[in-house]
Amino acid sequence: MNRKFFFDTVRLTLFDGSLRKAQVQGLTGLLDYWEQHHAAKDDRWLAYVLATAHHEVDRKMQPIKEYGSDSYFFRMYDIDGDRPKVAKRLGNLAKGDGVKFHGRGFVQITGRYNYADWENRLGTDLTSSRAKADKVMNHSRATEIIFEGMILGTFTGKKLSDYFVNVKQDWEGARKVVNGTDKQALIASYAKRYYAAISYTTA
Incomplete structure (x- = not known):
């Protein structure tokens, strides 16, 4: 990939003409x-992963924790909070799970089910404590989670190949790989700009 072309392009089309060091480092790690x-797979997959990260981490291009306080996480995700059906769907069955398993990383994995799944896939403890759950904030770990999760379809059962294969491309529908239809048009617009930045020419 022509990295200079990539960074010159995304700087102008996605970052208002300026990239901070942390953003460059984050994008470099993902690439x-x-x-x-x-590398041999569909470049549209890469573009959509980058767009997802771009949205989920608020353009920081570094793993982040979901915005909100512990009381907010309790209300949103705990079995004793305001949305017990959501908590149950996320696997948050014990009091305190909502706070412990709030969104983290490049893709904001949320809920005990997701953390337990990645604990098994990565072979490292992510569920025994809040500090262990924080381990998904590690850049290399967060990078593996977003790529492999979206390629394998671990988050929702939908995977990138459901939306990008051969001549088929569904830039908006691909949001279902992570989060239903939330902000699907916005993220599609990011993905198309990332895709335009992916070049293998040297000129």
């Missing part, structure tokens, strides 16, 4: 992972 593990 490195793709080239090391999935």
